[in-house]
Amino acid sequence: MKFQGTDQYVATDDLKLAVNAALSLKRPLLVKGEPGTGKTMLAEEVSEALGLPLLQWHIKSTTKAQQGLYEYDAVSRLRDSQLGDERVKDINNYIVKGVLWQAFEADQPVALLIDEIDKADIEFPNDLLREIDRMEFYVYETRQLVKAKHRPLVIITSNNEKDLPDAFLRRCFFHYIRFPDAETMQDIVEVHFPGIKPRLVSEALKTFYEIRDTPGLKKKPSTSELLDWLKLLLVDDVAPETLREKTPGKLIPPLHGALLKNEQDVHLFERLAFMARRDGVRPGG
16 A cells, blocks of 8 residues: 555655655554644545545543543443343443554554644553554453454544654654645636636735734634635635735735634734834835
């Protein structure tokens, strides 16, 4: 199996190399990058391109590693015993299989996405070391050893919010998705909006990267936010000339709510516009 990218996902050469290296080494692929760079979508597109069913485990701050293996529902068993339910005689009725168990027992190889692993407790990655390394785990309640029939392709994403343990990193092939440059972003836009007017794309990208490069910005807009903004520009039939206007009163772009996602950044641009009007100069002039 080799990943060559898809029609719906613009993968750089180094990203394709990373996916194929993880496949060859039979190690998890750890993908880092700022939010909105397509990390989750990568797993979806890789699984589709390689013909692998995709299992997804989206991590929250309260997620425990054990939940990926299985959970024993002791409360339900106690309740059923009080009601005289015959199901209590078989403990397997109260074992809930997690995504790792589902991946291990699948009759064909699957892709497994562990999404945003850095959201969980710092011990979460360490708690998965043995299972991911040996592709097996033990169910103490049933005295059962669960072994993977086929080694799944594991793709782990991280927004780099916290450092991951060294022991965990050693077991992964690592790739950092850099934020796309203007040329790559143009290819991404063309995939999502075939035939879009080049002038509109040119002006929109110029405005988009100017916003991202603004000093003091709390949250830089991402690729997904650019695509949302372009969709709104097309729906409202905004002319490229409107985006090109850089007078002090037009410093904040139209439909900026798709790009600026908190009041601090909106206020920042309002202050810049006020200062530009007060000084009587064009921004950037």
